[in-house]
Amino acid sequence: MTTLSIDGEGVDVVYQGTEFRLERELIEEAIQKTYWDVTDHELLQMIEEDPTLRGEPRRVGDIVR
Numbered sequence: 001m002t003t004l005s006i007d008g009e010g011v012d013v014v015y016q017g018t019e020f021r022l023e024r025e026l027i028e029e030a031i032q033k034t035y036w037d038v039t040d041h042e043l044l045q046m047i048e049e050d051p052t053l054r055g056e057p058r059r060v061g062d063i064v065r
Contacts, residue, residue, distance in 0.1 A: 002047055004040060006063050015047050022046070036061035 005012040010023040022043070024035045030046055031038050039057035 002044060002051065004043055006040070006043075006060055008064050011043055013047060036064075 002016075003014040008024075010021055010027065012021050013019070027038055027043070027046070028035050031042050033042075036059065038060050040060075040063065041051075041053045041057040044051040044053065
């Protein structure tokens with residue numbers, strides 16, 4: 001299971017017991033969208049090869065308020 005902790009400057013990730021941070025600029029470059037328009041589903045797809053996506057995708061801009 002992957003855990004995402006999203007803030008205004010990036011995402012703290014725990015993936016298979018390894019903790020790391022994805023900075024806002026890296027995410028924008030990888031997904032080719034502004035950080036605020038990236039969804040949690042897109043973030044999971046950056047990290048996992050075949051993630052289990054549940055529910056409706058949520059934009060970072062809606063998560064961080």
